[in-house]
Amino acid sequence: MVRWEPGSADRLREAAMELFVERGYEQTTVAEIAQRAGVTARTFFRHYADKREVLFGGSETLERALLGALETAPAAASPMAVVAVALDAAAGPLGRDHAWSRRRQSVVEANAELRERELIKMARLGGALAGGLRRRGVPDPAATLAAEAGIVVFRVAFERWVADPEPAGLGSLMRETLAALQAVTASEHRSADRADRPTAGR
Amino acid sequence: MVRWEPGSADRLREAAMELFVERGYEQTTVAEIAQRAGVTARTFFRHYADKREVLFGGSETLERALLGALETAPAAASPMAVVAVALDAAAGPLGRDHAWSRRRQSVVEANAELRERELIKMARLGGALAGGLRRRGVPDPAATLAAEAGIVVFRVAFERWVADPEPAGLGSLMRETLAALQAVTASEHRSADRADRPTAGR
Numbered sequence A, B: 001m002v003r004w005e006p007g008s009a010d011r012l013r014e015a016a017m018e019l020f021v022e023r024g025y026e027q028t029t030v031a032e033i034a035q036r037a038g039v040t041a042r043t044f045f046r047h048y049a050d051k052r053e054v055l056f057g058g059s060e061t062l063e064r065a066l067l068g069a070l071e072t073a074p075a076a077a078s079p080m081a082v083v084a085v086a087l088d089a090a091a092g093p094l095g096r097d098h099a100w101s102r103r104r105q106s107v108v109e110a111n112a113e114l115r116e117r118e119l120i121k122m123a124r125l126g127g128a129l130a131g132g133l134r135r136r137g138v139p140d141p142a143a144t145l146a147a148e149a150g151i152v153v154f155r156v157a158f159e160r161w162v163a164d165p166e167p168a169g170l171g172s173l174m175r176e177t178l179a180a181l182q183a184v185t186a187s188e189h190r191s192a193d194r195a196d197r198p199t200a201g202r
Helices: A008-023 A030-037 A041-047 A051-056 A059-072 A079-094 A098-109 A112-135 A142-163 A170-186 A188-192 B008-023 B030-037 B041-047 B051-056 B059-072 B079-094 B098-109 B112-135 B142-163 B170-186 B188-192
Strands: none
Touching: A008 A030, A008 A041, A008 A051, A008 A098, A030 A041, A030 A051, A051 A098, A051 A112, A059 A079, A059 A112, A079 A112, A079 A142, A079 A170, A079 B170, A098 A112, A098 A142, A112 A142, A112 B112, A142 A170, A142 B142, A142 B170, A170 B079, A170 B142, A170 B170, B008 B030, B008 B041, B008 B051, B008 B098, B030 B041, B030 B051, B051 B098, B051 B112, B059 B079, B059 B112, B079 B112, B079 B142, B079 B170, B098 B112, B098 B142, B112 B142, B142 B170
16 A cells, blocks of 8 residues: 555546446445555545545636636626636636546436535536626626526536537537527527517517 | 314415524424414425425426426527516516515525525526427527526526515516626627637637
C-alpha cells in the first residue's frame, strides 16, 4: 500500500467509476474503491469526503470557471452575451474527458439520489450565475432570466454531448444550443401578433 | 371527533400551514395537525399520505392544467406560443390563493428537503411539458428548450408573485416575465454581431 503515491486521486477516481458502472453506485463501498485503486480507505478520505464527491467534486471548478468568465466579459456585453462567455469558459474544463462524462451521466441517471443532487448542483450554478450578473449591474428579473436560460442551454447541450458517442466539441454544442434557444423563444412573437385569438393565451 | 365531516381536508390544510409557519415544518407532527383541525390522525391519512403532501399535493393538478392546455393550443402555434398557453392555464388554479402561496413559499424556503422537493417537482413539470410538445410534433432540442424556458418563466414569475404583498394577477406576471425572457435572450444578437471580438465567446 502506497499512501502518498502521486496519482492516487486519479486512480481512485477511475476505480470508483469502474465500480459504479459495474455494480451500481449504491452497491459500491469506499473500501472496494480503495482496494481496486491499490490504496487504503484512509487515502481515499484524504482525497474525497465520500463516494459521492468522486462524481460531484468537479462542481466547484465548474462554478469558478463560470464566475471567473463573468469578470472577463466586456463591460458593454448584453446579459446573454455574458452568459455565452461563461458557457464557453465552462465548456473548457467540462468538455475535456468525454468518456468520463458519459460514464458519469449513466451512473447519475440510474440513481434517484444522484439525479436530485445534480438538480441541486444546477440550481446552485444558476443562482451563482445570476448573482454574478447582478454584480455586473444587470437588474432583476433580467439577471435571473439570463442566468436560468444559460443553465437550460448548459444542461441541454451537455446532455446532447454525452448522448453522442462521437460529438462535436462541447463549446460549439453550447453555442449551437444557445442559438436554438434564441430561435425557439423568439418564435413566440409570430403568434403574439395574433393577439385576437383567445386560444393563443394572450 | 367527526370523521367524514365535509371540509376536513380544507381544515387539515389550513391547520398544517398554521403549524408549519408557527413551529417550522420539521417540528410539526401529523398528530398535531389533526388535533388542531379537530379530527383524528386517521382522518388526516384519508386525505394526505404525509405532511409533505399538504404542500405538494397540488403538483398533479398543476401538471394536468399544463398538459391539458397543450391540447387546446392551435395546431399552428409555435412551441413558445403553446408554452404561453400552458403557463396561462397553470396561472388559473395556482394564482387563486395568494395568501396560501406566500405562506407555502416561506415554509419551503426555510427547509432544505422541501427546497429539493420543489426542484424535483419543477424538473418533472419541465419533462412533462417537453413530452407534450414532442407529442405535438415539436422536435428536440426545440421541445426541451421551449419547455425548460417555460419552466424558468413559471418559476421566476411565481417567485415575483409570492414576494409581492399585493401583486398583479399571476397570469399577467407570467406573460410579462415571458416577454422579459424573450427580450433578454434576443439581446445576445447585439453582441453576436461583433463576432470578431474574441472575448465575446464566439
